[in-house]
Amino acid sequence: xxxxxxxxxxxxxxxxxxxxxxxxxxxxxxxxxxxxxxxxxxxxxxxxxxxxxxxxxxxxxxxxxxxxxxxxxxxxxxxxxxxxxxxxxxxxxxxxxxxxxxxxxxxxxxxxxxxxxxxxxxxxxxxxxxxxxxxxxxxxxxxxxxxxxxxxxxxxxxxxxxxxxxxxxxxxxxxxxxxxxxxxxxxxxxxxxxxxxxxxxxxxxxxxxxxxxxxxxxxxxxxxxxxxxxxxxxxxxxxxxxxxxxxxxxxxxxxxxxxxxxxxxxxxxxxxxxxxxxxxxxxxxxxxxxxxxxxxxxxxxxxxxxxxxxxxxxxxxxxxxxxxxxxxxxxxxxxxxxxxxxxxxxxxxxxxxxxxxxxxxxxxxxxxxxxxxxxxxxxxxxxxxxxxxxxxxxxxxxxxxxxxxxxxxxxxxxxxxxxxxxxxxxxxxxxxxxxxxxxxxxxxxxxxxxxxxxxxxxxxxxxxxxxxxxxxxxxxxxxxxxxxxxxxxxxxxxxxxxxxxxxxxxxxxxxxxxxxxxxxxxxxxxxxxxxxxxxxxxxxxxxxxxxxxxxxxxxxxxxxxxxxxxxxxxxxxxxxxxxxxxxxxxxxxxxxxxxxxxxxxxxxxxxxxxxxxxxxxxxxxxxxxxxxxxxxxxxxxxxxxxxxxxxxxxxxxxxxxxxxxxxxxxxxxxxxxxxxxxxxxxxxxxxxxxxxxxxxxxxxxxxxxxxxxxxxxxxxxxxxxxxxxxxxxxxxxxxxxxxxxxxxxxxxxxxxxxxxxxxxxxxxxxxxxxxxxxxxxxxxxxxxxxxxxxxxxxxxxxxxxxxxxxxxxxxxxxxxxxxxxxxxxxxxxxxxxxxxxxxxxxxxxxxxxxxxxxxxxxxxxxxxxxxxxxxxxxxxxxxxxxxxxxxxxxxxxxxxxxxxxxxxxxxxxxxxxxxxxxxxxxxxxxxxxxxxxxxxxxxxxxxxxxxxxxxxxxxxxxxxxxxxxxxxxxx
Numbered sequence: 001x002x003x004x005x006x007x008x009x010x011x012x013x014x015x016x017x018x019x020x021x022x023x024x025x026x027x028x029x030x031x032x033x034x035x036x037x038x039x040x041x042x043x044x045x046x047x048x049x050x051x052x053x054x055x056x057x058x059x060x061x062x063x064x065x066x067x068x069x070x071x072x073x074x075x076x077x078x079x080x081x082x083x084x085x086x087x088x089x090x091x092x093x094x095x096x097x098x099x100x101x102x103x104x105x106x107x108x109x110x111x112x113x114x115x116x117x118x119x120x121x122x123x124x125x126x127x128x129x130x131x132x133x134x135x136x137x138x139x140x141x142x143x144x145x146x147x148x149x150x151x152x153x154x155x156x157x158x159x160x161x162x163x164x165x166x167x168x169x170x171x172x173x174x175x176x177x178x179x180x181x182x183x184x185x186x187x188x189x190x191x192x193x194x195x196x197x198x199x200x201x202x203x204x205x206x207x208x209x210x211x212x213x214x215x216x217x218x219x220x221x222x223x224x225x226x227x228x229x230x231x232x233x234x235x236x237x238x239x240x241x242x243x244x245x246x247x248x249x250x251x252x253x254x255x256x257x258x259x260x261x262x263x264x265x266x267x268x269x270x271x272x273x274x275x276x277x278x279x280x281x282x283x284x285x286x287x288x289x290x291x292x293x294x295x296x297x298x299x300x301x302x303x304x305x306x307x308x309x310x311x312x313x314x315x316x317x318x319x320x321x322x323x324x325x326x327x328x329x330x331x332x333x334x335x336x337x338x339x340x341x342x343x344x345x346x347x348x349x350x351x352x353x354x355x356x357x358x359x360x361x362x363x364x365x366x367x368x369x370x371x372x373x374x375x376x377x378x379x380x381x382x383x384x385x386x387x388x389x390x391x392x393x394x395x396x397x398x399x400x401x402x403x404x405x406x407x408x409x410x411x412x413x414x415x416x417x418x419x420x421x422x423x424x425x426x427x428x429x430x431x432x433x434x435x436x437x438x439x440x441x442x443x444x445x446x447x448x449x450x451x452x453x454x455x456x457x458x459x460x461x462x463x464x465x466x467x468x469x470x471x472x473x474x475x476x477x478x479x480x481x482x483x484x485x486x487x488x489x490x491x492x493x494x495x496x497x498x499x500x501x502x503x504x505x506x507x508x509x510x511x512x513x514x515x516x517x518x519x520x521x522x523x524x525x526x527x528x529x530x531x532x533x534x535x536x537x538x539x540x541x542x543x544x545x546x547x548x549x550x551x552x553x554x555x556x557x558x559x560x561x562x563x564x565x566x567x568x569x570x571x572x573x574x575x576x577x578x579x580x581x582x583x584x585x586x587x588x589x590x591x592x593x594x595x596x597x598x599x600x601x602x603x604x605x606x607x608x609x610x611x612x613x614x615x616x617x618x619x620x621x622x623x624x625x626x627x628x629x630x631x632x633x634x635x636x637x638x639x640x641x642x643x644x645x646x647x648x649x650x651x652x653x654x655x656x657x658x659x660x661x662x663x664x665x666x667x668x669x670x671x672x673x674x675x676x677x678x679x680x681x682x683x684x685x686x687x688x689x690x691x692x693x694x695x696x697x698x699x700x701x702x703x704x705x706x707x708x709x710x711x712x713x714x715x716x717x718x719x720x721x722x723x724x725x726x727x728x729x730x731x732x733x734x735x736x737x738x739x740x741x742x743x744x745x746x747x748x749x750x751x752x753x754x755x756x757x758x759x760x761x762x763x764x765x766x767x768x769x770x771x772x773x774x775x776x777x778x779x780x781x782x783x784x785x786x787x788x789x790x791x792x793x794x795x796x797x798x799x800x801x802x803x804x805x806x807x808x809x810x811x812x813x814x815x816x817x818x819x820x821x822x823x824x825x826x827x828x829x830x831x832x833x834x835x836x837x838x839x840x841x842x843x844x845x846x847x848x849x850x851x852x853x854x855x856x857x858x859x860x861x862x863x864x865x866x867x868x869x870x871x872x873x874x875x876x877x878x879x880x881x882x883x884x885x886x887x888x889x890x891x892x893x894x895x896x897x898x899x900x901x902x903x904x905x906x907x908x909x910x911x912x913x914x915x916x917x918x919x920x921x922x923x924x925x926x927x928x929x930x931x932x933x934x935x936x937x938x939x940x941x942x943x944x945x946x947x948x949x950x951x952x953x954x955x956x957x958x959x960x961x962x963x964x965x966x967x968x969x970x971x
Contacts, residue, residue, distance in 0.1 A: 020317050021281040024573050027306030031064035033057045037301035040291035043083040046615035046654040048293065050307060051078035056091055060652055061659030067091075072105035073098055082122040082130070090130060092119030097132060097146065111139070111146055121161060125182075126168020133162050138172060151180055151187050163205040166212050173202035173217070179226075190229075191215065197231050200224070204248050210255045221245035223259055238273055239266065250290035252298050252310075260287030265300055282308065295612035297572075297656050309656070314571040314606045318358070319598030330594025332376035333585040336384060337398065341585070341592060343599060344373035350386060353599075364401055367391050367408070375582060377415040379423075387412020387425060393439075406439050413450050414582055419457040422474075426452050431462050433474060445469070445476045451582060453493040453500070461500070463490025468502065484519045485510055491581050494536045496544060501555075503533030503546065509555070511564065520563075527566030527703065528553050535584035537591060539604045545569075545591045547579025552593065552602065568703040572658040575600055614655035614662050614700035616708040619682075621716075622648040638716040645689045645718050652682055653700025653708060666698035675699070691720030766876075788817040835879050838968070839870035842906060842916075844879075845886045849904065852890050862904040872909075875969060881942040882916075882964070885950075888939050889918050889962055897922025899959060912968045921959040927952055 028035050034054025041049045043058075050057040055068030055076045068076050077094035084090065089100040096117045097108040110117045114135050121133040130141040131149075136157030139146040150156070154174050161173040170182040171190075176198055179191040193200055197219075204218035215226040216234070223234040223246050233240055244261040251257055256269035264277035265287045276282035282300075289301035298310040332344035341353040342361075349371040350361040363370045363386075370391030377385045384396040393407040393415070407425075414426040423434035426449035432439045451463035460471045468490055470480035489505035502510040508523030508531045523531050530549035538544045544555035544564075552569035568574060575597065583594030591602040621632040624646040632638055640647075653662040663678035670692055678701060695715050700708040722728050792814035799806050829835050829844060846862040853860040886904075893899055899922030907915040936952075943950045947967040954960040 020319065021276060021313075022311035022315065022317070022571075022573055023276075023281055023300075024309040024311060025283075025306060026059070026064075026309075030306075031057075032306050033064065033066040033068070035306045036303050037289065037307055038078060039080045039289050040293075040299050040301055040307070041081045041083045041089075042291075042293040043089060044085075044087045045617050046293075046295060046656065048299065048656060049081045049083060049089060050301070051081040051091065053077050056081060059656075060654050061656050062652070067100070067105070072107070074107050079118065079120045080122050082124060084124045084130065085128060090122045090132075092122050092132060092134075094118055096134075097122075097141075106144075108141070108144065108146055111148060113148075121163075123162050123164045123170065125164050125170045129170075131162060131170055133159055133172075136160070138162065154180075160202050161205055163207070165207045166209070171205060173205060175201055179205065179215070179217075191226055191231065192229065193231065197224075206249045206251060208255075209251050216249050216257070218246050218249055218259075221247075221262075223249060236268070236273060238275075247286060247288050248290050250292055250298075252292050253296035258290045258298065258300075260290050260300065262286045265290070293656065295655075295657055309572075311571065311573045312606065313603055315569070315575070315600055315602045317575065317598055317600055318353075329580065329596050330583050330599050331374050331580050332583050333592045333594055333599075334376045334378045334384060335585065335587055336378065337382040339587070341587070342376055342378075342384060343594070344376040344386060344583075346372050346374070346389075349373060350376070363391075363394060365391070365403070370394070375412055375414050377417070379417045385415045385423065387415050393425065404434060404439060405437065410439070414452050416452040416454055416460075418454040418460060424452050424454070424460055426450055426462060431460075431471065440474075442471060442474065442476055444478075445471075451490055451492050453495065455495075461493055463493055463502070465489045468493075482512065482519065484521070491533060492535050494538065494544075496538060501536055501544065503536055505532045505534075507531060509533050509546070509566075522555075522564065522566055527568075529568075532578075534579040534581045535593065537584045537586045539586050539591065540589070541604065543604070545584065545586070545593070545602065545604075547584055547593050547595065549578050551576050552579070552591075552600070565705070567705070568661060569602065570704055571602070572661075574658075574660075611657065611704075611706065613706045614653040614702060614708045616651060616653045616664075616698055616700040616710060616712045618696075618698070618712045618714050619650040619652050621650075621714060624648065638714075640716055640718045642691050642719055642721045642724075645686075645691075647686045647689065647716075648683060649686075649696055649698075649714060650683045651698045651712060655700065655702065658702070661702045661704075662700050663702070664698055664700055666696065668694055668696050670694040689718055691718045691724055693717045789814050792817070829879075829883075836873055836876065837870045838872040838874055839865060839867060841874065841879055841882050842869065844883060846904065848883070848887060849890055849902070852887075852894070853902065856894065858894065858900060858902055860902045860904075863906050865906060872968065875946075878946050878969075881946050882966075885939050885942050885964060886916075886918065888935055892935060893918075893920045893922060893960075897924075897960060899923075909968065914966050914968065916964040916966065917961055918964075919959065919961045924954040924956040924958060924960050926956070927954050 026032055032050070032052075033056070034052035036053040037050060038053065039051035043049060048059040050059060053076065055066055055073060056078045058065040058067070067073055073091060073093060075093040075095035078091055079094070080092035082090040091098040091100070094117070096110045097119050099106045099108070114137070116135045119132050119134050123131050125131065132139050132141070132146070134146075136159050138149045138151065138159050140149045151159070151172060151174060154177055158175040158177065159172050160175055163171050165171055165181070172180045174180055176193065178189050178193040179202065180187050181190045200219035202217045202219045206216040208214035208216065213227060217224050217226070223239055224231055225234050226232075239246070239259065242261070244263045246259055246261050248260040249257060254269070256267055259266040259268075263284050263286065264275055264282055267274045267276065278284045283302055283305045285305040286303040287300050288303055291299045291301070293299065300308040300310065302308065329346045330343050331346050334342045336342060343351040343353065345351060348360070349363060350373055352359050352361060368391075370388050372389040372391060373386050374389050375387040379385065382398065386394040386396070388394070389411045390409060392403040393410070393412050395402045395404065410432075411427050412425050413428065415423065417423050425432045425434070425439065428448045430445040430447060431442045431449050431452075433442065447464045447466065449462050449464050453461040455461060458473050462469045462471060467486040467488060468482055470477040485502065485504070488507050488510070490502060491505050492503040494501050498513065498515060500512040500514065502512060504510065508521060508526075508528050511520045511522070513519075522528065528546075528548060529551045532549035533546050534549070535547040536544055536555075542557055546553045546555055551574050554567045554570060556565045556567055557563070558565055575595070577595040577597040577600070580594045580596070585592040589603065589605050591604060593600045593602070621638070623630040623632065623640060623644040625644055630644065651664065651666070653664060655662045663680055664682065665675040665678055666684060667673070667675045668686065671686070671689065671694060675697075694717070695713055697711050697713045699711045792810050796807055796810050799810070834840065835844065842865045846865065849860045849862065890902070893902055897920050899920035902918070902920045905917040905919065907917070940950050943964060947969060949965045951963040951965065952960065953963070
């Protein structure tokens with residue numbers, strides 16, 4: 001560490017400039033919970049936390065949110081607040097420690113051996129451990145308990161202050177010992193106190209942010225500095241001898257020291273000490289805490305006057321309290337060759353400012369109108385020209401004032417000089433030029449004029465209340481006209497590169513390009529505070545400063561050089577004051593501007609320093625239904641029912657530097673493609689969102705173009721009603737398919753039913769026809785055959801006994817008629833619909849067999865026929881073919897088998913199949929050696945016609961078995 005000596009501060013001076021510094025004040029009128037402030041901190045969302053003797057407050061730049069015993073704090077005396085890296089907020093109160101975690105307050109139990117539970121300091125080390133000081137003891141937060149952590153070889157109640165250095169190491173100030181640091185698990189006294197400093201009670205420690213080897217601390221109401229192990233009083237006589245007790249010390253982003261005292265605050269910047277009190281814009285109350293937040297804002301806590309935010313030196317305001325004078329309206333600004341600032345005031349004459357004080361300049365006249373100075377101008381020869389209202393036009397050559405003859409009864413609104421040295425004056429009655437020691441009026445030009453701009457050596461643009469006029473060679477150019485500006489009141493004009501910038505009193509700014517003849521307008525819709533542009537001046541960075549009817553704007557050229565962006569002054573605290581016409585000067589990297597509130601001086605270099613960006617957060621999401629409003633606790637991700645699809649999303653850009661300079665851009669992914677144009681509202685409604693997945697994104701930006709480093713988002717999904725889900729759609733498709741199948745099945749069944757009905761009708765008709773045919777055939781054919789038989793008997797009786805041949809022929813006729821009659825009985829039986837069941841068919845075969853073998857020696861047996869077979873209806877072909885099969889088989893048995901016993905066996909029906917077996921005990925035959933004849937072939941063909949088959953099993957010793965295998969087709 002370097003040893004600090006008094007020599008390093010020998011250049012330090014105390015400044016008492018007559019100027020008012022810029023502070024923003026917040027107190028209970030703005031929502032602060034209590035005005036006695038103990039501590040300040042900042043959370044991850046860039047919100048400020050304030051500990052008071054009436055609870056704690058969270059400040060987002062616009063609103064204060066209070067936390068007290070009503071919310072769960074153990075006590076309203078909040079001595080210290082810490083926001084840790086896990087976004088928890090720790091409160092040290094008069095009754096112990098509390099922590100706000102996930103929107104829930106947790107109170108920690110006080111150790112039993114602690115008598116006084118005042119938590120006066122809380123810190124977080126580099127490892128994320130939370131340490132606190134209570135009753136002069138050091139504690140560490142371990143879970144939900146406070147663990148006592150004594151420092152070896154120190155008294156029990158000897159700790160006065162704790163802090164964490166730039167390396168994240170915990171440091172503790174121990175009474176009569178010095179400053180200890182905890183390296184790992186070992187404490188070391190890195191700055192021991194001895195000699196005259198032995199009894200110092202260190203109440204505040206500051207580690208220099210620029211020089212890590214330097215430490216400042218407050219002890220016994222004085223400021224001390226330490227390098228290495230060398231401790232010394234801070235080498236400034238004012239601080240050493242002040243009667244005000246020093247309470248705290250902090251360092252801003254530029255490295256300046258701020259020392260809070262019992263009466264105001266000191267700042268040491270560039271070896272210059274300034275005391276801020278009520279005399280220069282601050283307060284006289286005690287300052288117990290100074291805090292430089294992560295956005296480089298400097299906050300000052302007071303005991304009884306709320307909090308203040310230092311707005312920096314972006315601008316200074318000089319008004320009557322700083323010596324500007326009783327008439328604060330600055331009508332014109334210029335400077336002399338000694339770089340003194342000259343101010344023209346309306347009613348107080350002329351004033352000069354040498355950087356330290358203001359001085360009134362008296363004109364050598366008794367005419368009071370000479371004090372109403374309307375304009376001021378310094379020419380190339382450093383002559384200063386003053387134009388008054390009916391008080392004459394005056395020239396100051398550096399030594400004396402001279403009034404221009406003939407001007408004592410004129411009003412000068414503006415003065416300028418062209419390249420040939422001619423002086424021009426704008427007045428309510430036209431335009432004048434000064435030549436040959438006299439003022440000459442421009443012919444045919446009697447309108448109100450307010451501004452002048454020289455172009456080259458012989459041309460002058462004149463601003464009037466009805467547009468711009470051109471004077472060339474001291475003559476009015478009657479044909480010159482800019483149509484876009486004809487109805488405008490021209491207040492000021494400047495040249496900017498190859499363009500003419502024209503400020504009007506009603507339509508904002510016009511940018512005229514004489515080469516392209518194009519004119520573009522900028523107004524309040526583009527960012528101007530007001531459409532009245534009173535003055536303009538460009539700085540060395542190419543930025544144009546414009547004084548408007550409601551404060552200052554900056555006109556910034558964009559990258560392409562053909563357009564401009566309109567922004568605010570860049571100050572965190574805007575001045576709402578009306579600028580004065582042509583009252584502006586750029587000098588010494590500053591914009592000097594006259595306003596109705598006094599002289600405002602902007603530091604243009606400060607505007608180009610790095611400033612932090614806003615931080616955006618989503619505050620709440622509300623769901624609206626017809627009956628109530630539901631607030632969502634979790635704004636990170638959500639599933640929302642389809643009947644709650646009216647959303648209201650609130651968001652906020654936390655920008656403590658200038659809360660009112662924040663605009664917002666948002667979009668709803670899934671609904672919008674791009675971010676919206678910048679808007680000021682902090683809430684957006686989506687009244688009727690269709691089901692789907694959405695991501696709401698919002699970002700904040702300032703008028704200077706700074707955009708929030710983060711983009712806040714809320715991911716949600718509106719769950720569709722069941723009838724809009726893919727499940728429903730799938731089920732619907734399946735239902736449609738099933739419905740189609742059902743309809744198809746129904747139609748098919750209906751068609752089949754129709755077919756069956758038609759078949760039944762056809763079958764019934766066939767049955768009727770069959771029955772009618774059988775009856776008619778039986779009656780008719782039977783009668784005829786019976787008649788033939790009877791006639792044959794009559795003919796036989798009439799024949800002679802010797803007519804043997806004739807009787808034989810008549811007998812054959814009778815036999816054939818009887819055979820034909822017997823044969824037709826089978827046909828008639830088959831035609832009869834009553835024969836279409838299995839029972840009738842089998843019964844018919846049984847009766848045929850019995851009759852067939854009646855007059856023979858063959859015994860014919862048939863198994864009992866199940867009556868249930870009568871319910872089995874069979875087609876017509878079954879009747880005929882089954883009957884003919886068994887007739888043929890029985891006939892073969894009678895002719896060829898030589899059998900004495902024939903048995904017909906009927907099996908049960910299984911799976912619509914049945915077997916009918918015809919067995920005889922005849923002589924049998926070799927089935928492999930026999931050649932099938934027509935009879936067997938006919939039998940097989942008839943079986944095939946009804947979907948059956950014939951199996952013949954025969955043995956010469958045991959007879960023959962014929963199996964008819966049937967597949968029944970129900971009729």
